[in-house]
Structure formats: C-alpha cells, structure tokens
Amino acid sequence: MNELVAMPLERFPVTQLKHVRDLIYFDGPLLSEFRHKNGESYLYYWCDCNEQANRWMVFRVSEATLLRLTERILSLGEVIPRGSRDDFVYFLDMFSDGSIKACLVMPEAIPVDYLPAPSTFLEPLEPSPDTHSCSFLLEGEWSMKAIGDFTEAFNGVYSFVYEFGDMHSQEFATHSRWGKINHLHFFRDLTSAVPARDRPYVEAIQMFSPGFMRFSLNTKTAEQVIQCVKDFRSHDQGIISEMYFLRDYVDNFRESVFEEFFFSLSRIGSNSIKKLLQNFTVFNVGRFMEMFSEKNNLARLVLLFVGYVEVLLGFERDGLIVFPKSR
Amino acid sequence: MEFKYAEEMALVDNCPPSNAVARETEAFRYVHEEIGNVRNFLCDCKLNPARKLAENKRCSGLGLSFFDSEENARKAFEYLRERNPKIGKSLGDKLALGHLRSEDGRMSQPNSKGHFDLWEAVGVEFADRFEIIGDLMK
Numbered sequence: 001m002n003e004l005v006a007m008p009l010e011r012f013p014v015t016q017l018k019h020v021r022d023l024i025y026f027d028g029p030l031l032s033e034f035r036h037k038n039g040e041s042y043l044y045y046w047c048d049c050n051e052q053a054n055r056w057m058v059f060r061v062s063e064a065t066l067l068r069l070t071e072r073i074l075s076l077g078e079v080i081p082r083g084s085r086d087d088f089v090y091f092l093d094m095f096s097d098g099s100i101k102a103c104l105v106m107p108e109a110i111p112v113d114y115l116p117a118p119s120t121f122l123e124p125l126e127p128s129p130d131t132h133s134c135s136f137l138l139e140g141e142w143s144m145k146a147i148g149d150f151t152e153a154f155n156g157v158y159s160f161v162y163e164f165g166d167m168h169s170q171e172f173a174t175h176s177r178w179g180k181i182n183h184l185h186f187f188r189d190l191t192s193a194v195p196a197r198d199r200p201y202v203e204a205i206q207m208f209s210p211g212f213m214r215f216s217l218n219t220k221t222a223e224q225v226i227q228c229v230k231d232f233r234s235h236d237q238g239i240i241s242e243m244y245f246l247r248d249y250v251d252n253f254r255e256s257v258f259e260e261f262f263f264s265l266s267r268i269g270s271n272s273i274k275k276l277l278q279n280f281t282v283f284n285v286g287r288f289m290e291m292f293s294e295k296n297n298l299a300r301l302v303l304l305f306v307g308y309v310e311v312l313l314g315f316e317r318d319g320l321i322v323f324p325k326s327r
Numbered sequence: 328m329e330f331k332y333a334e335e336m337a338l339v340d341n342c343p344p345s346n347a348v349a350r351e352t353e354a355f356r357y358v359h360e361e362i363g364n365v366r367n368f369l370c371d372c373k374l375n376p377a378r379k380l381a382e383n384k385r386c387s388g389l390g391l392s393f394f395d396s397e398e399n400a401r402k403a404f405e406y407l408r409e410r411n412p413k414i415g416k417s418l419g420d421k422l423a424l425g426h427l428r429s430e431d432g433r434m435s436q437p438n439s440k441g442h443f444d445l446w447e448a449v450g451v452e453f454a455d456r457f458e459i460i461g462d463l464m465k
Contacts, residue, residue, distance in 0.1 A: 027371040029380050044380055046417070047411070054377075096376035116411065120409045120410050
C-alpha cells in the first residue's frame, strides 16, 4: 500500500458510528455512509489493500453535502475528500484480526491514486428501508411559514398513503370507520391513526442553503409520498383539470343538499374520483372506492389529499426542495 | 442441491433468491494474476481480510460474482476503477472466462449490466475450469 504522510493516532477516536448504507458496492462495500450517535454523518471510502489489511479514508461530512452527493448534484471528486468538514481525514488500516491502525492525513497529502476520477457520480441508489429516516435537500430561503406548510402537506400525504396506499391494503378492512368521518377532522384522525413508530417526526433541520430536513418515518411510505409527487409531476394537466371538475362538482352539490359535509356520491362524482386517483400509482383504486360507504365526503378527502401533493410539488417547482430522484 | 455455504445462507432471508436457477452458461470473472490464487473463487464473505464494514446481511455476499459477457465485465470494471482506482488490488485485475454447469449451483438472472451471482454447490472448484483471457487495466 502507498506510504502515507500522516500523523499516527493511538486509536481511531470516533466511536459509536452506525452503518447506514452502502453507496458503492461490488463484492463488498466501496463507499459507505455511517452516522454518529450525535447525528453527524461520516463517509468510509475504500482506497487500497494488501494481504493483511484494507485501507479506508474516513471523514465527517455535512448532511447537505451527502444529500447533494446521493442526488448526483455533486460528483465523487467534489466530495472525496473536499467534502470533509474537518481540515484532515482519517485513514484506517483494518486488519483481518479486527485490529485497526489509524492516522490523520491532510487532504493535500492524499495520494492521487487514492481519489476518484473528478467527474464521476454515484448511481441511483436503492431505497434503504432499514434506516427509518428520509432526508430532503433544501435550497433557497425558507420562512417559518414555509416549513410549517411543507411539514403539514408532507404529513397529510404520508398519512393518507400510509392508510390507503397499496402497501397497507391488507388492513383496509380494519378501517371501515373511515367511511363515516367528517373531512374537517379527517386528516387529524388519519395522522393519529398512524402507529407512533411510523409517524413522521422532524429529526433534524438545517435552513442554510443548501440545507436539509430529515424525518424519522417509515421509509417505504416516504418512497410512496415521493412517488405521488412524481405522479403529479408526470400527469399534472390531467390531474389539475380533474381537480377543477371535482371541486365544481362538490361546490355545486353542497348548495343543493341539506347536509353540508355528507352527501351521496353520484356516478359522475365517483368516476371523477377514480379518474383522479388513477394517476397515482400507489393506490389500488378499486379497493379504495370499496371501503367508503355511499354516503360520505370522499370527494373532499381526495381533493385534500391531491391538494397536499400539489403543495409538495409547488415547493419543488419554486426551487426550495429537491425530492430524491434516485428512488 | 446442497450449497457450499448452506449454514450462512440459512441465516439470510430468501437465499438463494427464489428466481435463482441452475443453468449452463459462459461466465466472466475478475481474478488475480495467478488463477490458482485462493482469493479468486472465494465469496466476499469468506475473504480474509474482507472488505467489510458491517455485518453482511446480503445474500449476494455468499455468492460468486460473474458477468455474462466480456464487454459487460470490462465496462463494470471501468466504472468501479473510475470511482476506486485501486479496485483491481481487491477484485483482481485480470479477466477470466469459464463455463458454468447446472450442477455448479444456482444462478441469479443477469441484471441490466450483465452481472449475476452463483451460489455454489458443495464440492465445486473453479480454478482449473477458468482461464485468464485479458488484462483489465489496459
């Protein structure tokens, strides 16, 4: 292995790092993300080996840099090692008996043949269900109101998808009560119906541009939320015209019936809801329609859901957020 | 079929995957210069020292990596080398060609890059059945 101009360390001083995911993998990891218990992220980048040890470059990296790397906004060459938050990187020689030889190296002293080619990027990453968290890259200026609007819309779509998306369709039967509730309380009830372990919480937020927002949540549901945004983006003309149609239908209907919120769904209304939901791949529309009784406020609920997705997409279109493209 | 690493495979869900099949095919594998090098046909879970950072829960870690064509093998190696220039020291910097038989084990379907895994049956040895056909660094 290359001789390093380095400051030897008695031991690797960073403990309690937890493996999050592998970012490059072929017959073993080549670049991996770790997280310290204090929330800081570290990258382990494989550099070299001999018959006794594998050599890794390890450095602390900001979550925003990591997100820009995984979203392929930054190249590997821009992050390794320039993304280090410290003025040095660690080198670890990890031996087969489990022992580790650690040292500090200044970035300018890293051998050139230990670095990735400048303009190489990561491949799209597979979702990592074990992490139970999902981060979004924030760009531009975020007001407190914008944060509130975003989290509300995210929570609304997340809860709706959690309960009614195809992932939990087996549990539909247990939720017959959804057909009877008032839309005013629907999303509040819906949110509290998500089990605490899967409910989204804001885990960390950094508002400097580029910043990030990290939720702890069920990652599969988060993937489906992101899919809803993608679906809206792909079918926005059809969705928007159907939203207007359904809104007019609801407004006209409200004026002509006795009960303000509970009304019968006409065939036209049902078809419109089906057409609207068919744009979103995460739903089994037939099963979704079956679970609601004939008298309900389904049109309003669906409009609220689609409205929340539109809000999320609006943040992206305003250049405030980058939804993961790689998932 | 009895697998070489059956004990370890039993600890991983769906390993080998249900779509893995026994078949005959030409296969390309990265190897070190001496075809008899013991590292050439060891799955990455058994390599020592292993390039490993966390407990490996991947079924693929118990299989051997192959490619379905020379072109795909070279392309994938180049992709890795751009990202980790010394990768040849870990995987091997030569390309070997051999013929896999249905009794060698179960194979996954090649992915879009032509890569597939083989979960070896007990008693299978490859050193004599593969021949180095080229240098991956050129």
